[in-house]
Amino acid sequence: xHSPATEPDSAxxxxxxxxxxxxxxxxxxxxxxxxxxxxxxLRASLRRREIERVHRGVFVVRAERxxxxxxxxxxxxxxxxxxxxxxxxxxxxxGESGAVESGAGxxxxxxxxxxxxxxxxxxxxxxxxxxxxxxxxxxxxxxxxPTLTRVHSTxxxxxxxxxxxxxxxxxxxxxxxxxxxxGVLITSIxxxxxxxxxxxxxFAQALAVVDSALRLGADRDGMTKMLAGKRRGVGLARRALxxxxxxxxxxxxxWSRAQMIEAGLPAPRLQHTFRDVxxxxxxxxxxxxGGRLVGEFDGxxxxxxxxxxxxxxxxxxxxxxxxxxxxxxxxxxxxxxTWDDLRAGRVTALIRxxxxxxxxxxxxxxx
Numbered sequence: 234x235h236s237p238a239t240e241p242d243s244a245x246x247x248x249x250x251x252x253x254x255x256x257x258x259x260x261x262x263x264x265x266x267x268x269x270x271x272x273x274x275l276r277a278s279l280r281r282r283e284i285e286r287v288h289r290g291v292f293v294v295r296a297e298r299x300x301x302x303x304x305x306x307x308x309x310x311x312x313x314x315x316x317x318x319x320x321x322x323x324x325x326x327x328g329e330s331g332a333v334e335s336g337a338g339x340x341x342x343x344x345x346x347x348x349x350x351x352x353x354x355x356x357x358x359x360x361x362x363x364x365x366x367x368x369x370x371x372x373x374x375x376x377x378x379p380t381l382t383r384v385h386s387t388x389x390x391x392x393x394x395x396x397x398x399x400x401x402x403x404x405x406x407x408x409x410x411x412x413x414x415x416g417v418l419i420t421s422i423x424x425x426x427x428x429x430x431x432x433x434x435x436f437a438q439a440l441a442v443v444d445s446a447l448r449l450g451a452d453r454d455g456m457t458k459m460l461a462g463k464r465r466g467v468g469l470a471r472r473a474l475x476x477x478x479x480x481x482x483x484x485x486x487x488w489s490r491a492q493m494i495e496a497g498l499p500a501p502r503l504q505h506t507f508r509d510v511x512x513x514x515x516x517x518x519x520x521x522x523g524g525r526l527v528g529e530f531d532g533x534x535x536x537x538x539x540x541x542x543x544x545x546x547x548x549x550x551x552x553x554x555x556x557x558x559x560x561x562x563x564x565x566x567x568x569x570x571t572w573d574d575l576r577a578g579r580v581t582a583l584i585r586x587x588x589x590x591x592x593x594x595x596x597x598x599x600x
Contacts, residue, residue, distance in 0.1 A: 249278040249283035249284045249294055250283075250294065252264075252265050252268070252270065252278075252284075252292075253265065253268050254293075254294075255313070256415060257306065257309050257313075257415070258293055258294070258306070259287070259291050259292070259293060259306065259309065259310055259313060260284060260291065260292040260293060260294070261290065261291055261313070262275065262290035262291070262292075263290070275292070278292075279292075282295055283295060287303070287306045287307045287310045288307060288310035288311055291310040291313065293306055300379075300381055301369075301370050301375075301376075301379070301381065302370075303381075304366065304367065304370045304381040304384075305367075305370035305371055307384060308363055308367035308370060308371065308384045308385075309371065309417060311384045311399070312363060312417050312418075360388070360418050361386040361387060361388035361401065361418075362386060362387055362388075362406065362411055362418040362419050362420050363384070363385065363386055363417065363418070363419040363420070364385050364386055364387035364402060364419065364420040364424075364425065364428060365385035365387070365400075365402070365420075365425065365428050365429055365432070366379050366380065366381055366385055366429065367384050367385040367386070367419075368385070368419040368420045368424075368425040368428075369425050369426075369429060369442065371414055371417065371419050372414070372419070372422050372425060372449065373449065374422065374425060374426065374429075374442060374445045374446060374449065375441065375442075375445040375483060375484050376429065376438070376441060376442050376445070376484065377435075377437055377438045377441035377442070377484040377487065377488055378438065379429075382397075382398075383395070383396075383397075383398055383399055383400040384398060384399050384400070385399075385400045385402065386399070386400075386401055386402070387401075387402040387403070387404050387406060387420060387428075388401065388402075388403055388406075389403070389404070389405060389406050390403070391403065406420070406424070409421070410423070410424040410459070411424075422446050422449055422450075422451045423446065423451045423452055423455045423456045423459060424459060425446070426442050426443050426445070426446035426451060426456065427456055427459045427460060427470060429442045430442055430443055430466070430469065430470035430473050430474070431460075431464055431465060431466035431467055431469070431470045432465075432466055433466065433469060433470075433473075435491075436469060436472065436473060436491050436494075436495065437487065437488045437491035437492070439469050439470055439472070439473035440473045440476060440477060440487050440488075440490065440491045440494075441484040441487035441488060441491075442473075443456070443470075443473045443474050443477040444477050444478060444479060444481040444486075444487045444490075445484070445487075446477075446479075447477055447478065447479030448479040448480075448481070448482070449479075453474070453477075456474055457474065460474065476490070476491075476494055478490070478503060480503040480504045481503065482504070482519070483530075483532065485530045485532045485572060485575065486519055486520075486530050488575050489519075489520070489528070489530050489570070489575065489580060490520075492575065492578070492580050492581050493580075493581060493584065496581035496585070498581060498584060498585060498588070498594075499522060499588070499593070499594060501520035501521060501522050501528060502520070502521050502522070503519070503520060504517060504518070504519070505517070505518055505521050505524075507521075507524075507527075507560060507563065507565070509559070509563065515556065515559045515560060515563070516556045516557075516559065516560055518560075521565075522588060522591075522593050523591075523593050524565065525564070525565060525566065525591050525593065526565070526566050526568070526584075526587050526588060526591055526593060527560060527565055527566065527567045527568070528567075528568055528569075528570070528584060529557075529567065529568070529569045529570075530569075530570060530571075531569050531570065531571050532571070532572060566587055566590075566591060568583055568584065568587055570583065
């Protein structure tokens, strides 16, 4: 076993990639110290921006992450801190406690803040479970413009609270609304989607999370039963579930559908595959009306997913343009829109104009 504490250049000799990490990729301070490293090593790794802190005494190797990916790590770190999986009680060592003073070249190794207390007590119902946006992050549920400033948990008893970093909810939870993911207790996909939909600020946000839940295989009937009772926001959530469709592939497509629904446009067909006269595949489209008008949502994430091995973004755009030309050659009109168009509310007017032009709907008579 090495002895980094006796070697002044230990931090340089033992990079962050060598720190022990759990199955989530979380690096716990106690585990690092038990492996023979020191707090000075951690400080040096923080200073060199090799690692970043996600919770008191918990770190991850620095990498490019989405907001949702980072929130997942923060939420999991909060749970592991309570369970004691290699996380200390806040001590840095003999004679030191609390946060390391920043400045003088000493990035903080510890930071104050509540953990998700009570997450691992006895019996499923006695425990608090990660819930709402935090459970969504663990499940991989996609959301539209989520607020990710707090780690959310729900328990059936005790008092709720809200701090700058945590929100404890108190609500009824049945055993079938709880699941374990890699040993962490969280609300089921169905319960998570229902909780978020009931708390959504807009119909589009509610629709996006329920679409995503169905996309991941959630039980629609189960969500219907959860929404049978009275609770705040249940009307919005029921409406979202009524219109939800797991074939919407991302929040941008869900937001597009929400705007179409609210504008009273005819419902489009989703993810239809068009073929040429020889039966060859031409395109699989986001939306279409009567096989004559195609609607496509263009999001940066979507283009990233379309990249084939060795391709760059330019090649994807060229391939998409060729695909669109083939559809037009078949007599199909193609319209596209972006996040900016959705934010500006321009999408439904564009679609309506072409539905009228193609005689797919009749323009309402003016008064």
